[in-house]
Amino acid sequence: MAIPTLYPDAIRGSHYYGDRYQGDLMTPNVLVLHTTEGTDIVSYSNGAEAPNLTAKPNFKTKRFDVYQHFLLNRSARALVNAPGGVETNTCNAAQLELVGTCDPAHKNTWGKLKAGVDYIYWPDAPEWAYDALADLIAWMHLNLGIPLVGPADWLPYPASYGATKARMSFAQWNAFKGICGHQHVPENFHGDPGNLPFAKILTKAKAIVAKILGKGGSGSGGGTSTKPKPKPVPPAFPGRDKFGPGKTNKYIKQLGERVSAKGYGRFYSVGPSESWGTADRNAVRAFQLDHAELRGDADGLPGPATWKLLFS
Numbered sequence: 522m523a524i525p526t527l528y529p530d531a532i533r534g535s536h537y538y539g540d541r542y543q544g545d546l547m548t549p550n551v552l553v554l555h556t557t558e559g560t561d562i563v564s565y566s567n568g569a570e571a572p573n574l575t576a577k578p579n580f581k582t583k584r585f586d587v588y589q590h591f592l593l594n595r596s597a598r599a600l601v602n603a604p605g606g607v608e609t610n611t612c613n614a615a616q617l618e619l620v621g622t623c624d625p626a627h628k629n630t631w632g633k634l635k636a637g638v639d640y641i642y643w644p645d646a647p648e649w650a651y652d653a654l655a656d657l658i659a660w661m662h663l664n665l666g667i668p669l670v671g672p673a674d675w676l677p678y679p680a681s682y683g684a685t686k687a688r689m690s691f692a693q694w695n696a697f698k699g700i701c702g703h704q705h706v707p708e709n710f711h712g713d714p715g716n717l718p719f720a721k722i723l724t725k726a727k728a729i730v731a732k733i734l735g736k737g738g739s740g741s742g743g744g745t746s747t748k749p750k751p752k753p754v755p756p757a758f759p760g761r762d763k764f765g766p767g768k769t770n771k772y773i774k775q776l777g778e779r780v781s782a783k784g785y786g787r788f789y790s791v792g793p794s795e796s797w798g799t800a801d802r803n804a805v806r807a808f809q810l811d812h813a814e815l816r817g818d819a820d821g822l823p824g825p826a827t828w829k830l831l832f833s
Contacts, residue, residue, distance in 0.1 A: 522667075524548065524549075524593065524664065524665050525593065525596075525664050525665075525811075525812075526592040526593050526594050526813065527592065527593070527812075528579055528587050528593065528657075528660070529660075529783065529784030530575055530590045530784055531574065531587045531588060531589035531809070532586060532587065532589070532789060532808075533588070533589050535662060536562065536575075536588045536589070537589060537591075538542055538565075538568025538571050538588060538590050538591060538653075539590070539591045539592055539595060541567075541568050541793055542568055542569070542571075542598060543595065543600070544589070544591055544592075544595035544596040544597065544610075545595065545596040545611045546594060546728055547594060547595065547596055547611065547613045547614075548594065548613060548614050548631045549593060549613050549615040549661075549665050549667060550665075550666065550667060550668070550698040550699075551612070551613055551615065551667065551697060551698060551700075551701065552571075552606055552615050552616075552617060552658065552661050552667050552699075552701075552702065552716065553600065553614050553615070553616045553617070553700075553702065553703060553705075553706060553787035553793075554613070554617055554619065554621065554702045554703070554713075554714050555572060555599060555616065555617065555700055555702075555703045555711075555714060555784050556618070556619050556620075556621055556622055556623045556643055556703075556713040556715070557575070557618050557619065557620050557621065557622075557712050558622050558623075558624065558713065559620065559621075559622075560579055560620065560621070560631065560634060560640040561577070561620065561724070562575055562588055562620065564693065564751060565590070565598075566592060568598070568752065570597055570598055570599055570600060570701070570757070571591065571599060572590060572591075572594075572597045572598075572599040572617055572618045573589065573590060573591045573592075573595075573597045573615050573616050573617065573620070574580020574588065574589055574590065574616070574617045574620070574708070574740050575587070575588040575590065575614075575617070575618040575619075575620060576588075576589055576617060576619050576620065576652070576653070576654070576657060576751040577620040578620060578621065578640075578650050580617055580639075582636070583649040583650075584646075584649075584653050585653045585654075585657065587657070588665070588725075592674060593615055593665065596610045596611040596614075597610060597614075597615070597616040598610055599616045599618065599703075599719075600616065600703070600706055600708075600709055601710070602616070602647050602708065602824075603721065606691070606707070606708050606807065607694055607695065607707055607708060607776065609694075609707070609708055609709065612694065612695070614706075615661065615665065615667070616720060616761035617657070618748070619641070619643060619654070619714060620640075620641070621640055621641030622640065622641070622643065622716045623642070623643050623644055623677075623678045623681075623713050623715025623717070624678055624679070624715075625677070625678065626667040627640075627641075627642060627714050628642050628644075628645065628749065629706045629741050639741040643714050643715060644677065644714075644716045644717060644718070645716055649720070651721065651722050651725060652675040652725060652765065654722055655722050655723075655725030655726040656726075656729060658719035658722065658723070658726040659726045659727075659730045660724065661728035663730060665735065667698075668698050668699045668700075668797045669699070669726055669730070670680065670698075670699035670700070671700040671701055671719055671723065671726055672687060672689075672701055672702075672705050672719075674686060674687040675687070675702060675704070675714075675715070675716050675717050675718075675719050676704060676712065676715070676716060677715050677716040678712045678713065678716075679712055679713055680712070681702075681704040681712030681713075682710060682711065682715075683710050683712070684703070684705075684710075685712075687704055687705055688695070688705060688706075688707060688709075689701075689706065689707050690702065690707060690789045691707055691761065693707075694706065694707050694723070700719075700723070702714050702715075702717065702719075703761060703832065707728065715812055717760045720765065735751070738784060747775070749801065755823065755829065755832035755833065756775070756832060758823075758824075758825045758828040758829070759772045761823075761824060763799055764776070764797060764801075764822055764823055766821070767820055768796075768797045768798060769795050769796045769797070770795060771792070771795055773793070773795050773796065773797050773801060774793050774794055775797045775809040775830075776793070776794075776805070776823060776831070777789065777800075777801055777804070778793050778803065779831050779832060780801075780804045780831060781793060781804070782806055783808060783831060784831075785804040785805075785807050785808055786804075788800045788801075788803045788804040789804065801819065801821075802821035805821045805822065805823055805827065806819050806820065806821035806830065808827070808830075809821070809827055812830060814826065814830075815827055
């Protein structure tokens with residue numbers, strides 16, 4: 522089964538380096554968390570040291586602005602990978618940089634900037650920042666299959682720097698599947714993301730996954746069992762003639778609701794309706810551009826292939 526190669530609504534443009542550094546094909550089963558130790562997006566030496574994604578906290582929306590530097594099925598370049606040792610960058614590891622710091626020297630202030638207001642100190646971040654990270658981790662689990670597990674030890678910086686009890690051996694790294702920090706990766710010395718409250722974030726991510734999969738339960742604990750619900754059958758494609766300028770019908774609203782659920786709702790200022798509009802076309806086009814098999818005909822008008830992917 523093919524995995525998504527682009528994170529929904531991720532910003533690319535000049536921040537995308539996949540054309541310069543192609544990387545190795547991989548099927549990710551590890552997510553490595555880094556901190557940028559800065560307050561804004563960086564160039565990563567024009568991509569030479571870039572991760573797959575950078576998550577920049579947006580203090581207005583209280584969510585992430587996610588930048589994509591490499592496809593999610595291609596190796597990134599943010600880890601030290603010494604010759605003759607163990608594979609790091611190319612060992613099925615997707616890499617995520619979190620804009621902010623784990624350095625206690627900036628726990629409260631950074632020059633004139635204030636933690637939690639102008640930048641994130643990740644060991645003690647606002648709750649919305651942990652919610653945003655949990656949401657991204659949940660997406661990685663649901664779409665890439667990365668297990669919701671990780672190391673127990675997340676050491677505080679700077680004690681996390683260098684050879685510590687948290688750093689994996691080559692054998693441990695090769696066997697590991699789940700979520701870890703830069704401080705856990707062998708052949709590396711950096712100690713980010715410090716003492717991130719990983720257990721708390723993981724609990725949030727699991728709750729998001731359970732809600733999406735409908736496993737929240739009633740909490741009754743009655744011990745009764747029910748038959749699993751059959752998977753819903755995707756609706757049949759109604760035809761190309763139902764979409765485009767001047768068209769009004771129930772299928773347009775159905776399309777808008779679905780593309781919004783897939784992560785492209787930002788194009789709608791008031792939500793989908795039964796009347797075709799620019800928002801519908803822009804949302805569908807963004808979805809098409811984010812799927813390699815649709816890019817050749819990314820005109821914003823749904824055909825059978827776009828419809829099938831949207832409702833899969």
